[in-house]
């Protein structure tokens with residue numbers, strides 16, 4: 001393990017019945033690193049994130065955070081600092097913005113401190129005027145900011161975000177990605193981002209991989225930049 005490694009995954013396998021969608025997948029996410037996980041529909045990206053946060057049955061030789069094996073229960077995984085913003089965001093639309101952000105900490109039996117809330121609002125100033133509105137009444141971009149804030153508010157050391165840009169305008173996606181780059185640079189959080197919008201990801205990621213025949217394959221970021229949206233990518237080595 002390198003000194004700065006946070007998340008280490010070796011030999012991850014996910015199967016649905018006889019269909020093995022992820023097989024021998026390895027990946028690492030280091031302190032302050034943004035890793036893009038790209039690939040076409042059905043490649044196994046969501047299954048990978050769900051397995052890492054123990055929401056999907058899986059096998060693995062190693063899933064560890066900062067050198068310590070992660071437990072295989074979603075709440076325990078989150079409590080150790082591996083946070084997951086699922087596709088669709090998973091907000092409770094009838095609760096307020098503030099309550100949704102508090103849920104990140106509450107789910108782990110913690111109270112969200114004023115300092116943590118303040119940090120989230122500094123990161124996403126667009127949601128500050130709406131703290132006491134129902135989350136479901138906000139725009140898609142604002143809801144994605146709330147979901148990321150909720151994930152970070154649970155003292156995330158590694159944050160995984162599934163389909164960050166889905167349904168959002170390019171300018172909103174850009175704001176979100178710049179904020180996430182800041183989270184990585186300023187707070188040292190490691191980010192594992194899944195998105196169909198590979199061109200946007202290429203702007204802010206440090207490394208990228210795709211899933212080919214179940215395995216993680218490194219992708220050249222400069223190739224991502226010129227791809228159309230769902231291109232699988234070329235491996236940097238074969």
Ligand SMILES: Nc1ncnc2c1ncn2[C@@H]1O[C@H](COP(=O)(O)OP(=O)(O)OP(=O)(O)O)[C@@H](O)[C@H]1O
Nearest residue numbers: 016017021039040041042043044045046047048196
């Ligand atoms: N609960 C499930 N039961 C059975 N098959 C599933 C289940 N979840 C996913 N799959 C299948 O596993 C494969 C990988 O799905 P997954 O959602 O992980 O892919 P993905 O790369 O995230 O795709 P997308 O970009 O479309 O979200 C697909 O063939 C999918 O149909």
